[in-house]
Amino acid sequence: GHLNPGSHQEVLMKTGLILLIVGHLNFITGALVHGTVLRFVVAPRDAVTLQYIIANTASVIAALLTISCGIAALMLSRYLAPAALKWALLALSACSSLGCLSCLLGLVVSMGLTLGNQGRALLAPCAAANAALTPLSRECPFDPTRVYSSTLSLWAVSLLLESMEIIFGIRCLLLTLNLLRL
16 A cells, blocks of 8 residues: 555654664674774784775774665655655665675674684784794783674674664665655
8 A cells, every 4th residue: 555644754754763773883883893803903914804894894884874874764754845855865775775785794704704713813913923022012902712702792783783774774765765656
């Protein structure tokens, strides 16, 4: 059936709010991963750390897209008329959903690599390569036992949030298509 404008506005508002909240949560999760772990492994020594950094940066960008998508949905729920806003939301929700989907895959790869190599890339800063020469410089910047589990759990949270972003992003997309009568 076809939704009447009233329920459209309500659904858009709820979807917008959810996207806003989830986007912010994901942004925080990405920032936490970066702040607690990735800033120590920032030298892209190998493909794995590079992949972590790319996946995490993409995650933050997708979160920002989701937030702007939520804002656009909230704006549209207040003013249903502007066609430009509808097209903007259409583009944003499409980009946000695609962005989150690629992040989801990136995260899965990150988690797979981490589980596969037992977190070696995460623990690389602690590898005392030349301990004899520089006894101080290679001190571990974090607790190596906890970094592995906390990174994986943060990524698991991120995965969950990305999935929600995709679901509501697509819902937003379908709503906008409906509004544009496409």
